[in-house]
Amino acid sequence: MPLSRLYNVFFRRTSTFVLSIAVAAVVFERAFDQGADALYEQLNHGKLWKHIKHKYETHEK
Structure with missing residues (x-):
């Protein structure tokens, strides 16, 4: 993806920029949480x- 296309899609409008940051933060948090849980399970x-x-x-019955 060329930089000009990246700029036009994500960074040109403030609302799209903020939305992309929010989505990226949620995805990163989910991936980090699952990775940390898997590492904890493996170590313990x-x-x-x-x-x-x-x-x-x-x-007992």
Whole structure:
């Protein structure tokens, strides 16, 4: 995408510029949050309650 096209699509109007920044921020936040959660799960695998609860729960009827 040439710079002139990028300018005409995203940066020429203030409303489009602000909207593109807001959308980019939401997408970045979502991707960062999911990446951090995946890293935390990987580093703590076998230590979290959801991984070890089968050892401590009893199934009473």
